[in-house]
Amino acid sequence: MFRDQRAWFCRSVGKDLQELWVAHGGVICNPREADFLFSCDASHPDTMRIYQSFDYMEDNATVFHAYYLSAVAKAVSKKTVPLGHYVLPPTCLQKEIRKKIGSFIWEQNNHVMTEKHDEV
Amino acid sequence: RLIVWSESLYSCIEVGKALNSRNFSRLLHSCPFQCDRHKVILEAEDRYKSDLRKSLICNKKIVLTPYKKKRLSNES
Ligand SMILES: [Zn+2]
Numbered sequence: 001m002f003r004d005q006r007a008w009f010c011r012s013v014g015k016d017l018q019e020l021w022v023a024h025g026g027v028i029c030n031p032r033e034a035d036f037l038f039s040c041d042a043s044h045p046d047t048m049r050i051y052q053s054f055d056y057m058e059d060n061a062t063v064f065h066a067y068y069l070s071a072v073a074k075a076v077s078k079k080t081v082p083l084g085h086y087v088l089p090p091t092c093l094q095k096e097i098r099k100k101i102g103s104f105i106w107e108q109n110n111h112v113m114t115e116k117h118d119e120v
Numbered sequence: 121r122l123i124v125w126s127e128s129l130y131s132c133i134e135v136g137k138a139l140n141s142r143n144f145s146r147l148l149h150s151c152p153f154q155c156d157r158h159k160v161i162l163e164a165e166d167r168y169k170s171d172l173r174k175s176l177i178c179n180k181k182i183v184l185t186p187y188k189k190k191r192l193s194n195e196s
Pocket of ligand 1: 159
């Protein structure tokens, strides 16, 4: 499903989601070479670094919530899961965005993968 | 047209070209059918980015201008 596509994962992303990416043919790499930037926590230092990068400033780096991957795994077709709904904006913007449009998609759904998460 | 408005989903849906972290922001900017969610997120992110740009310019200025003087004058 993600054959030969390159992704970077913030350390806030659980191993299970990263393994899902690899299991579907995806490759894990550094943030500069990645086609996809995934995070589960906008305030994690790894992700903060993206938000402060020139790539981000120049509209070349959108961070997506890694729950996109669990949604894809659940869905019949990858096309039925809109990647665009999983945009993860910087933490300092989330409150005002939430005020205008309600909670984010990753806050609303019960994600299969997260239920299996072993938070130690 | 890469992202189209979907009446049934009340959101933009993706068609054609595969979106990723590299093209998403620019494609969304050029999309004439942004849904409310994306409009709000885009506006907020754009503001954040322009603030970031400004602060980078300011940081450069701070390095270049001696502001010790200013601090001294404030203390008096
Ligand atoms: Zn949209």
